[in-house]
Amino acid sequence: MFDAVLARNAGETEFHQAVYEVMSSLEPIAGRDDQYAQWSILKRICEPERQIIFRVPWVTDDGEVQINRGFRVEFNSALGPYKGGLRFHPSVNLSIIKFLGFEQTFKNALTGMPIGGGKGGSDFDPKGRSDAEIMRFCQSFMTELYRHIGEYTDVPAGDIGVGGRELGYLFGQYKRITNRWEAGVLTGKGLSWGGSQVRTEATGYGTVFFAQNMLQERGEDFQGKRVVVSGSGNVATYAVEKVHQLGGRVVAVSDSGGYVVDEDGIDVELLKDVKERRRERLSVYAEERGGAVSHTTRGSIWEVACDVALPCATQNELPEEGAKALVDNGVQLVAEGANMPCTPEAVKIFQDAKVLFAPGKASNAGGVATSALEMQQNASRSSWGFDETEAKLEEIMRSIHATCVETAEEYGAPGDYVQGANLAGYLRVADAMVAQGVI
Template identity: 70%
Template sequence: MTTRPPEDHGLRLTAKVFSDIERRDYDQPEFRQAVHEVLESLEPALERHGEYVDGRVLERLCEPERQIIFRVPWTDDSGDVHVNRGFRVEFNSALGPYKGGLRFHPSVDLGIVKFLGFEQIFKNALTGLPIGGGKGGSDFDPKGRSDSEVMRFCQSFMTELHRHIGEYTDVPAGDIGVGRREIGYLFGQYKRITNRYESGVLTGKGLNWGGSQVRTEATGYGTVYFVGEMLRERGEDFDGRRVVVSGSGNVAVYAAQKAAELGGTVVAMSDSAGYIVDDSGIDLDLVRDIKETRAGRISEYADRLGRAKHVDGGSIWDVPCDIALPCATQNELDRRSAETLVGNGVTAVGEGANMPTTPAAVKVFSDAGVAFGPGKAANAGGVATSGLEMQQNASRDSWHFDYTDRRLSEIMADIHTMCRETAETYGAPGNYVLGANIAGFVKVADTMRELGVI
């Protein structure tokens, strides 16, 4: 029989766990931020359920099962040798094989990968699919590199990584800097080394060789589906709303597309150099041509379309809107930006990126009654569709676009319901952050307890 712990037990336990993490991982601010945000939400669950205190479940959950760091030597087109660092953090496999993307970007280090892997545990749990949490990548920058250089880097990266992954062990996918081209080179090298056509070992593949319809669009679409559910809860929708989407990569483009399809007007998008404003509605075909075909800067949009303006630097969150979709990178939306958005009448925010909103900004939205969809719920569409790709690979099947899109929409609606109901159960109706964190934690923690001390 479980004994109800003291009222402040959850607070004392989370404080101790976080203190240990601050001591051991002092040089990993993003990881510490992600853990703190989750631990803060878990206090009501820990106070109500003593079984989650036994067996050090929380401590085990915050420590990766495996952290792999390796050298990645490769040769550029001039014959010069470069050395990058590769990472794979296999964080938690209680629910299934580790699942999470690979990020190729100069900012990648162990702390970034741990933060992303920790978030992935809860995100994957919320999808309802049997997948654990992991993440990986390298400080390699594919920008400005030729296809041949990217191929040689990917081949070297997979030469080491292949020994740690498999369709029943660890299934990487794409993330920032890793698209279909990179997945192709990685899969080709895996197939060459292992002499197996194990299509389920990677997701985000090309449609001709085991990829899934909607995977390219999934994270952006899923974010909008989740925000649509939050709006519906309030008797609202996207129709006639001004929408601001940060970023101009894959997630941002498809979030903007789906928001427009649902009746919203996307008035601003950005890249690292600034943002564009087009009150008539962003021309996404032009954005794709600039960013995907020409690898140009978003400022070219205003140069080619006289009705739009470009703001060099600055904050895209200064643009008045009803719905904000941060889809660029972590900690891009700070307290000042949140206050500006609230002052301009924003009613809903959905995180398309991983942890793009700082804790202080989240509090601003919460205090103002803004519907806020945290990334581990709102951007779970990408990994959900990766899970659907794994199902198709396992059954040697291929689903059409509309069917897969419908499955994605259903999964996002289920995630919303789970977060909403969990928040209500723990006395915080409308708090999707708390709902997402507790719902994901309970599912993983219950499974960890059933599997023993591992």
């Protein structure tokens, strides 16, 4: 079956990697649940329901016409409307969007919320562009995308390169074209125009909540733990914040220009100021923090000794060499805050070394879970407070953790979070597909 996926999706290496990881976990249900073979679920689950590719023309401040490529892969709607973020980054291609949509399908299933899986984006690079250029790009992007989305059809959100600014421009153009205030068509919106409390923090907070549950399985918690978090964007920043709230100490974060080591613990407010508000590099954080803080462009953040590692930047950022360095330095737990940040070789090293390892489809599901909470609030024209929403997020992450643990035990792989997450997500989607017939 995997050979058929390779042949049908030639050259899409990231998508192949995501499919292989799930397929490798399905052996325990072979022969045990014949309905899944009977209805050829695996064949259909690997094929997106719809793939949309379109041209995005826009004009720079200098009057030069630029052309980018836009994508939306609506992967699976068995459990609800397609749900998944938009990524604006030069690396974006069909393989990456398909892998993200495939992962999103099972991640969303694990939340227990009525949402299917999808993903989208563009190879547009917002870095260095003016607000006016980003607005024009977003308006052009939405001029095509709007016809494919809706609160009962497909609900995009943000991802890498798509934050509150971009979502505002996208939502404004959708409203302009459709002449409707349809708050539920996008999530991650600003609080003053239909957004939810905790959505900004949700992916980072959720990753740490999941890791906390993993530690508690061993009778431990974050108190006194030394932590390394890769990245310094939204997910990483709020993972740092929550680790500190739970008594841990994050000593290193990174960006594409290197990483900083701050033995006193990363100053979250300074990090937010440098990265979110001023959009500067981490070298500026090191300069302004002063003291014994070091910034380096050499080596890898994974060479920094820690008890807990949270890769929160991008796919395949933690390779085999990084995993070996972490294990050699005594890491106890790795939880993915990004989508598929660990290579297969790295995952095997962690598992062979008996390091607790959580795959992103489980540990970083807090973002989409809170997006689903935002959809609930939009549908009921209501708004919840921060503490209430955070409590709901924490409970969802606790439930996902319990589901992974219970499923792994049921299928003979106790303590294997990869097996538990993949099987639980797959079975929820497969059950719905069987119920709805061959479509």
